[in-house]
Amino acid sequence: MKLFRLAVRHAKPYWVWVVAVLVLQLISTIAALYLPSLNAQIIDQGISKGDTDFIWSTGMTMIIVCFIQVAAAIGGIYFGARAAMAIGRDLRREVYYRVNALGALDVSRFGTATLITRNTNDVQQVQMLVLMALNFMVSTPIMCIGGIVMALREDVGLSWLLWVSVPLLFIVVGFLVVKLLPLFREMQDRIDTVNGVLREQITGIRVIRAFVREKFESERYREANLNLTRVSVRVGNSFVLMFPAIMMILHLATAAVLWFGGHRVDAGQMQIGSLTAFLQYLLQILVAVMMGVFMVMMIPRAAISAERLDDVLTAEPSLAVPTHRELPVSHAVEFSAVSFGYPGAERPVLNNVSFTAEAGKTTAIVGSTGSGKSTLLNLIPRLFDPLDGSVRIGGVDVSELSRKQMAGLVGLVPQKPYLFSGTVASNLKFGRPDADDDDLWHALTVAQAKDFVEEKPKKLATPIAQGGTNVSGGQRQRLCIARALAARPRIYLFDDSFSALDVATDQRLRESLHGATTGATVIIVAQRISTIREADHIIVLDGGEIVGTGTHDQLLASNETYREIVQSQLSIEGVA
Template sequence: MLISLLRRYLAPYKGFLALVVLFQLIGTLANLYLPSLNAKIIDDGVAKADIDFIWRTGGIMLVISLVQVVCTITAVYFGAKTAMAYGRDVRAGIFDKVLSFSAREVNHFGAPSLITRNTNDVQQVQMLVLMSCTMLVAAPITMVGGVIMALRENAGLAWLILVCVPVLAISIGLIVFRLGPLFRKMQERIDNVNRVLREQITGIRVVRAFVREPYEVDRFASANNDLTDIALRVGRLFALMFPVVMLIMNLSSAAVIWFGGHRIDAGTMQIGEMTAFLTYLIQILMSVMMATFLLMIAPRAAVSAERISDVLNTESSVVLPAQPVTSTSGEHGVVRFTDAEFTYPGADAPVLQDITFSTEPGKTTAVIGSTGAGKTTLISLIPRLFDRTGGSVTVDGVEVSEMDADLLWSKVGLVPQRPFLFSGTVASNLRYGDPDATDEELWHALRVAQAADFVAEMPGGLDAPISQGGTNVSGGQRQRLSIARALVKKPEIYVFDDSFSALDVTTDARLRAALHAETADAAVIIVGQRVSTIADADQIIVLEDGKIVGIGTHDQLLESSPTYAEIVDSQLSAEEALA
């Protein structure tokens, strides 16, 4: 997963990566040559008191050092540029993919997990890319080149390299091996913390209404403590790593000085050679440490890459047509259901079955039924929030699954059951329906939606601020603003999913009267719970257990549908039912 994700999103930046490799190579080779020159100064310059040689060699070392600095800075610059661009592209890829998901896929992953995958998980992989660009090239070159250069100085101490490097690699490898499973648990527990926190913030009114603050504090503390426990275990392993590295490096240095001192005393090694050998050994061990540091980051990045790939590789259940219909002719605002069926994957029984009815412009179709009857699922089939699993659903004579998505959505104005407003202003939310709408068109939609009065009283009017989710306005005001947003769009088909439930009876009646005139040339589908909201509809569809058990006008259904009559009796008095 990690390799495929890197290959997929790093492909556009091969040029930058080539520059990183080139400058890292030059800088690393320069760094490897410096200890050898230093040894020559000690053995050939200082020992022989050759000042000119010292100045010449020192000047060469200074030039090489400058080259190394310039190459390192350039490599880090292009490496950081590549890593940041990579992170940007992956986040954009996840976002675009999530936008293509149907409600089924979004519910499968969950909003908190999708947010974590697009932030924290991307950051982990991005960090691996950055560290790889700054270390991955230098580490192997330093390891191989350091061994060659150390053997050139003195082959008699080569056995120290054969001992120290495997000891360091095995020690850090054991720690890294234990980190992998912990990183997976850490990402899952970050998901859990985000989920609990999101629930508590969005549901703060319910929490306070039921005086459940202590319970929620305990619930968050439990999720937080679970994350802390894993983080502490990871932290302990990290803390163990650096003392182990320093211990091995210090013991290695002491061993070089000890055994090198004996060789100097025996006349088989010079002081400069020992100094250079010690420097090369430290460079080799540092490169091993850098390589293992990458291995330490890699397990967490691999876990994050797997979670990211799960999103990117998930295909939406709503598949765009290969050859979409981009225009319709003849019918406008006509919706037909023919033996339509919808079944969730793995479900024993369909949620909807044998759904057959049609709507037309200038007519209002209402859908009513008990909770769980399938009303919201039914109207979700029209804009393809879900795809029917059987039968046919057409708009203007074209199967919705074969219609161009933009064309379909331009024809449908949906007001969802839970109205959602975006952070911004009243105007920016209303222009979500039509970005080119004028202020007069916005006020007209607000007047029809019975929202003009309270918007006019808000500071700024159309420019009044709206917080995320519309939490700074009441539930009824959110519903009316959502209805106004749909009206600004001027679609051919209006779909109201229980969009009047938060309105009082008087406002509901005024709104429906205004809507009747505004939507005279459009088809209107209303999902309602209150009989008073749907009683004047041209046809009423009664759902029960996902099936149509009655269809007709209010008066017809009172006589022919026991289910509808039962709903009416439960809501209205005998006089209202007869009216």
């Protein structure tokens, strides 16, 4: 069972705490079983005979046993909570690192919302079951078996009540657990859906407001929330049935013991103390069964959560982990007959693409929307692997380079600039943690971001909100460029990274970049012709295929697709 394997594997480092819990719960349970017997002795041998000394001595024994029982129970709960919380922490960490090891396609296959749910809600379900199991795994069976033995010692004639009430309780609980299992799976899926809709709406709140789609999106969330509510109500209804059923069995058993036990006392077949002890043992047994029921009720949901966690933990990354390979001396980027398509797509995004971006030169890639420019760029840092062909850096296939090696080689400025919560400095140091302030200011100067950072009271310590939402689009883009520059990679990849800049800033930035990236391989994807016209080599993509290569002037004279792109922006005379 995946749940059992998952729990045992993560509990091994904390075996001392687990053993301590089991020992303390054993002591607590034995002490709890001893108390009714002492109480019966006080009634039958002390009170009925008027033996005050016996009452005092046995009463003191009861107090000592009671203190031992309480202390052991508290200690067991404490160590159980420590172990369960540590297991939950380790499980969350393992899921997090596994997600980080997955490729972009693997993450999209799961979905961001479900990965968040699995690392929070699903881990919590397993964690709570571990906590319940540690506290009741020993006490419940010992209380049940020990309670039955101790009850039979008091009076065998009432034993038939045990054989009726306990199995009846198990039957009721078993029926409801079988009914709950599919509902818990559906509930987790509904939670994923609600998280996905909510995350999408929070991320796209500006677009929603711009198009006045609040009502439509509210309806989407209402529908997702309603579906979750329906499943939750069905689960709640099952729980509503369970508690009255358990309490009814508990009260009927109590009434039966008093009724039939009273007749046995009246007939002289049983003493009052034994009747009291038998009743206490029966209640202890049923309460233990009830607590075991609570744990059993958690198993279906925790089992579903464990399966979902196991899906992530056992997912093999689509990008194979390479063996150690020396870094290439050269950093020219070479595409050899590369083809790539996304899973489920009708046609490939890239088809038989071959070119070389030479070190020390700037290579630009242009093309219409959907021509595969960004996909091509993402193959270089190995965010995806090509279906056919190879991508090489300095003659070494990128699939042979580790992620750490790749991070030192390639600096990517993504199409959608993203900043992390922290400060300007912490974001700029993302690719090179040991960069000093001089390095950061130099990167900001080249990226044309120095002025607006200097204007801030805290300079490099200026807070940045999650996603960089507290700076403008242009500032966010320039900070992302500065982040890549601060890392000092050998290869710079700019994925339409100048789109939010005005023409003047764009020109100043490109002039600064030319000096800052001397000797490096620079590959630029851009829509704006003015951004790439000075590139040493321009590649024109159309429909995932290369339809032209050359300089700006060469393509303007010979390539129809390139001319159409130019004409869509401004006149040929103005560009030429």
